[in-house]
Amino acid sequence: MNDAARAEEFRRRLDAAAEATEAALDALLAPAALPGEVTRPARLLDAMRYASLGGGKRLRPFLVIESARLFDVTGESALRAACALEMIHCYSLAHDDLPAMDDDDLRRGRPTTHKAFDEATAILAGDGLLTYAFDVIADSATHADAGVRAALVLALARAAGLGGMVGGQALDLEAETAATPLTLDETLRMQAMKTGALLRFAVDAGAILGGAAANQARALTRYGEALGAAFQIADDILDAEGDTAALGKRAGKDADRGKATLVGLLGLDAARARRDALVEEATAALRETGLGEATAILAEAARFVAARRN
Amino acid sequence: MNDAARAEEFRRRLDAAAEATEAALDALLAPAALPGEVTRPARLLDAMRYASLGGGKRLRPFLVIESARLFDVTGESALRAACALEMIHCYSLAHDDLPAMDDDDLRRGRPTTHKAFDEATAILAGDGLLTYAFDVIADSATHADAGVRAALVLALARAAGLGGMVGGQALDLEAETAATPLTLDETLRMQAMKTGALLRFAVDAGAILGGAAANQARALTRYGEALGAAFQIADDILDAEGDTAALGKRAGKDADRGKATLVGLLGLDAARARRDALVEEATAALRETGLGEATAILAEAARFVAARRN
DSSP states (O other): OOHHHHHHHHHHHHHHHHHHHHHHHHHHTOSSOOTTOOOOOHHHHHHHHHHHSSOSOOHHHHHHHHHHHTTTOOTHHHHHHHHHHHHHHHHHHHHHTSTTTTOOSEETTEEOHHHHSOHHHHHHHHHHHHHHHHHHHHSTTTOSOHHHHHHHHHHHHHHHSTTSHHHHHHHHHHHHHOSSOOOHHHHHHHHIIIIIHHHHHHHHHHHHHHTOOHHHHHHHHHHHHHHHHHHHHHHHHHHHHOOHHHHTSOTTHHHHTTOOOHHHHHOHHHHHHHHHHHHHHHHHHHHHTTOGGGGHHHHHHHHHHHHOOO | OOHHHHHHHHHHHHHHHHHHHHHHHHHHTOSSOOTTOOOOOHHHHHHHHHHHSSOSOOHHHHHHHHHHHTTTOOTHHHHHHHHHHHHHHHHHHHHHTSTTTTOOSEETTEEOHHHHSOHHHHHHHHHHHHHHHHHHHHSTTTOSOHHHHHHHHHHHHHHHSTTSHHHHHHHHHHHHHOSSOOOHHHHHHHHIIIIIHHHHHHHHHHHHHHTOOHHHHHHHHHHHHHHHHHHHHHHHHHHHHOOHHHHTSOTTHHHHTTOOOHHHHHOHHHHHHHHHHHHHHHHHHHHHTTOGGGGHHHHHHHHHHHHOOO
């Protein structure tokens, strides 16, 4: 495949993953109660649907689906793990947007969940999505082998929790009001937790679902870490130079707020160089899997993440 | 055993469960990061410890431990499941106390988590505890059989989520501002979700850990449901007649706020009669397990829950 054909195939698979994820989330968030549930309250369900449906590139689900495909895992297994991860991502957006946190009114060009509903409902919708993610993974529909399901639950909980995403958000908020700004090392660690951990989980999930060999799993983890870091630098660059219309959220808000960003610490040019080096690192890690041309789509994903305009 | 000896043995085991849970939670919430975690941010960890350590009767952990003991499951397995459930309970208190929700300043005689820290940290500490609960269960330290771990994750997620505790809290908040008050049936369903689902899970967890026969598991579930309903009526009665000092939180606040309570719907006398009937129902369900005298402590727990003064 030449570069243009690969880029086109990537877009096609990204769109297909988004469509499949949307349909699967829609089905999971249906009104009918599951065994062990009493009933699904309509307004809370609406808020959970609002917070998770109808938006986003679905990059994380795409990464789960494509990394699982490397090990011939397709269909329901990969899609359910993808949905669980996306629920975690969407809950974190609903909570991060709250007045007590980042206080955002706009997300993907729409009112944030607490604006469309109310604060209490946004908190509960987030709690509901976070909880449901583990329900979806633990259900036998996700994988016949309970060992795989338990390993996915454990990896997702570690990526999303105190030592991962939630911890990263806490460090980010603390830095806003701290007397001294975060150092480069501290910023990198905070970002590896806040956005990196879930992106790394996405590719780890594929390896867990597919029973990857240890060396392949390690190489994929390195790919996920480099991709996550590239994603975050690209985000900082976009925030510094972007415009609100393209982003669907207010541009320049991180810098205004004195948030730690790599553009602030390194300057735009060095940030861009670092981003490009991370794409190289991600691609090199894919080569180490020994899976050859099958990883071309994931390499394209790393380039896409670095070059994205929103 | 006579009644007095049984009551004494119950208190002894309740205290022992509380002590073991406190020590285990303390160890789980240590500063050292686990594999898959980057680092554990100190202030967030402090808030998670504040929200979960040093308080409460630990009724849910006790129920996990004692129901597991019926099937000869003791030690680490039962204790870790107990801790996971208590983390869910404690996260829900931290979130429910938030200004956007019940807006409480006091809990167990101490400032609530958002008062002791700040709102953002209380939200994140809750998210962190909720996430960590699933980490604790999914870890192989909880049970050698991954099928048991996955079943526990699934049951806990269903009890705690949209169709359980979180959904019940949403219904309760909605009822405060609704044009028409909840009917008796709606109130019972809301309470079965808000407080009942986690109490039911506590005893279901014992049956799952111990591989109980289906008829024993069903009888225990009925016990858990009756106990949960008795617990909630006792709570409503306490709120109606209690005093703030004994409760460690403001008395009469549910009634003031127009919350749906069974005392409001039935009157005090009928509420007390219903509570006593539920204790009978709980005790009858225990007899149906066929486990005989081994269930005496759980029967005592039902009486305790109904008679408690705080």
